[in-house]
Amino acid sequence: MTEKDFLPLPYKTLPAEGKITWKAPSNIALVKYWGKKKDQIPANPSISFTLDACATTTTVSFSKKEDTESFSFDVIFEGNRKDEFKPKILTFFERIEAYVPFLRTYHFNIETSNSFPHSSGIASSASGMAALSLCLMDIEKQMNAGMSEDFFKRKASFLARLGSGSACRSIEGDLIQWGGHEKIAGSSDLYGIKYPHEVNPVFKNFHDTILLVHKGEKQVSSTAGHNLMHGHPFATERFAQAHDNLDRLEHIFRDGDLKQFIKIVESEALTLHAMMMTSMPYFILMKPDTLHIIHKIWKFRESTKTPICFTLDAGANVHVLYPESVKEKAIQFIQNELVVHCENGHYICDRIGNGARRLI
Template sequence: MTEKDFLPNAYANLPARGKVKWKAPSNIALVKYWGKRANQIPANPSISFTLDACATTTSVEYTKKEDISQFSFDLFFEGKPKEDFKPKILTFFERIEEYLPFLKKYHFIIETSNSFPHSSGIASSASGMAALALCLVDIEKSIDKGITDTFFLKKASFLARLGSGSACRSVKGDLVQWGEHKGIAESSNLYGVDYPFRVNPVFKNFHDSILLVHKGQKQVSSTVGHNLMHDHPYAERRFAQAHDNLDKLKKVFESGDLEEFVNIVESEALTLHAMMMTSMPYFVLMKPDTLQIINKIWNFREETNVPICFTLDAGANVHVLYPESVKEKVTQFIQDELVAHCENGHYICDRIGSGAKKLIVHEE
């Protein structure tokens, strides 16, 4: 599909008002997306586990208005007006207007909340933009009854990407791939797709315990970080590595080879941070506790042969990944050894989820 496939037909009838509500999960990349081109096109393909507990719930109430010269919306986060979020939403509306030309015809009341604390250091842009995109495409579906469920999910992923690249991987579950890759015929730079190959059952019930090492504002925004890849001396080799690792994961996912899974996932995490440490300007986003956690995970794995591994986003927090079969051992290890390295002892227990869900709107 191309961008033009997401341009709608002329709308016949616009409803006077309505309300929709969606819950969308966060996701954790196994092969990392780092570097992008114009229009939120990824410089390399990525693949992620869709999470379950870490999610954003968003409702959009819409009412027809007379002045259609500009966008109009109120935004509430956790029940309170959130003015500093509004510029990002406005930019998002400007990017997607040609695909949803009804946007200026309505005043929207957007209410959003996260299942995890906003200050927790968990990136909420993926789940937040996915939830908002799903609400908006749901409104379009009420106008155009011909939209199929398959097209609905693709368009929601396509639009979510224009708000936050990784948000396109938060519409569906449980293993989502994004970015053109010759080994995956269905792959696209425009939206995420269900991983099309066989996946061993061991990967179907993986857990992700998120160790909150640092809850503060990110030292470098994702947008700035991605842009630093444009002139990065190691960028092309990194992009090739992502393709190589995606190829390697096909056999890993099929066979259930946890040892090779660990190697690839940890290498990807460290490579992401290596690219940041060797960009100009350069950043060290890990904290001393991040490194201590990593070393303790390595020691624990070597001593016990428990298939536990870590991955990292562009920050100090550590995602601890492990299969259901070792949950009790890993949980005890986290409590005994790793919690001490978390800010205020805080961590979040999550697991692989099944994607976004539409919620019932209760009329007041």
């Protein structure tokens, strides 16, 4: 599909008002997307686990207004008016207006909340933009009753990408791939798709315990971090590595090869941070406790042969991944050895989820 496929035909009916609620999960990339082109096009393909507990719930109330010259909306975050969120949503509306041209017709009241700390490195922009995009698509579906479910999800992913790149991976579950890749049929830079190849059951019930090493604002925003890949001395090699790792994952997912899965996932996490440390300007986003956790995971895995590993986003927090079969052993290790490295002892137990769902 191309961008033109998402341009709607003239609407036959426009509802006067309404209210919609969607809950969209965050996701954790296994092969990382880092670096982007114009209009949130990824410089390399990625693949992610969709999470379950870490999610954003967004309610959009809308009513027709007389003035259709400008966008009109208010943002309420966890019960408080958040005007500082408005510029990002305004930019989002400007990017997507051609694809949802009813935006200037209504005043929107956007009420949103997270099940996890905002700006804690758990991709709140991904779940937030996914939930908002699904609400807007729900409104459009009222104007086009013949819209198929597949098109609904694909366009929601397309819109979400224009708000936050990784948000396009938060529409569906459980394993989502985004970015054109020659060996993945249907893959696209424009939206995420459900991973089309065979996946062993061991990867269908993975857990993700998120260790909140640092809950504050990140040292550098994701957008600024992505932009540092322009002219990066190792960018070409990094983008080729992502394609190669996606190729390798095909047989790893099929065969249930946890040992090789761990090697790729941890390497991808460290490569992401290596890109940040070798950019100009350069950043070190890990904290001392991040490194302590990594070394403890390596030592525990070596001594017990437990298939537990880590991944990281562009921040200090650690996602500890492990299959259902070792859940009790992994949780005990996390509580005994790793929680001490979390800010105020805080961590979140999550697992693979099935994607977003409509609440109202």
